[in-house]
Amino acid sequence: MRRPELPERRGRGMWWYPSWTGIDKLQEEISRVFDDFASRFMPPVFGGGAVTVDVYRKDGNVIVEAELPGLDPRDIDIKIYEDKVVLRAEKSGAKEVESEEIIRSERYYGKVSRVIALPVEVLPDKAKARYKNGVLTITIPEKEPEEEGGYRIDIEYED
The missing domain is CATH 2.60.40.790 (Immunoglobulin-like)
Structure with a gap:
């Protein structure tokens, strides 16, 4: 059985294939969710x-x-x-702070x-x-x- 050829590489590093057009959007949405989540816990x-x-x-x-x-x-x-x-x-x-006791360092x-x-x-x-x-x-x-x-x-x- 002959293996299908790989689809042509296009755009921003994604393999383009008609049924995969939503993958790029999904990846961006996942990144946004993780960024939002991380921003709540990072100073x-x-x-x-x-x-x-x-x-x-x-x-x-x-x-x-x-x-x-x-x-x-x-x-x-x-x-x-x-x-x-x-x-x-x-x-x-x-x-450098010359102190015996640093109260807060943020x-x-x-x-x-x-x-x-x-x-x-x-x-x-x-x-x-x-x-x-x-x-x-x-x-x-x-x-x-x-x-x-x-x-x-x-x-x-x-x-």
Whole structure:
């Protein structure tokens, strides 16, 4: 018995097959549920190295807003791909406290990172970032949807 050929690879790393079109949406929904669940038990912002974000679409752009208070913008590294944004930062400057008894220590110092899946493909080379009042705003133009692959050919016919 002949094995069927693997489907053509397309899009954001998923194997495309007509009956699998909902898998991508299911994966995004599962990720969202886990992110929501984890955010309830992690201290906010830098506690435990978490970065909180909002992602939305506006005027043909994908906007990513990340809370990164107390950081020097030069310590933030942003990499943008067609389907995701990778944020890395390092908050330095932890100070030694000369005390016999520390009452509370909640501020986080160290490295943080976050990979943010985007809802549509974007144009990474056209992205812009702005940092103001502890909020990093990344604006990335959406990629125009392309017509499904293939080549159009003319049909020769005789009358």
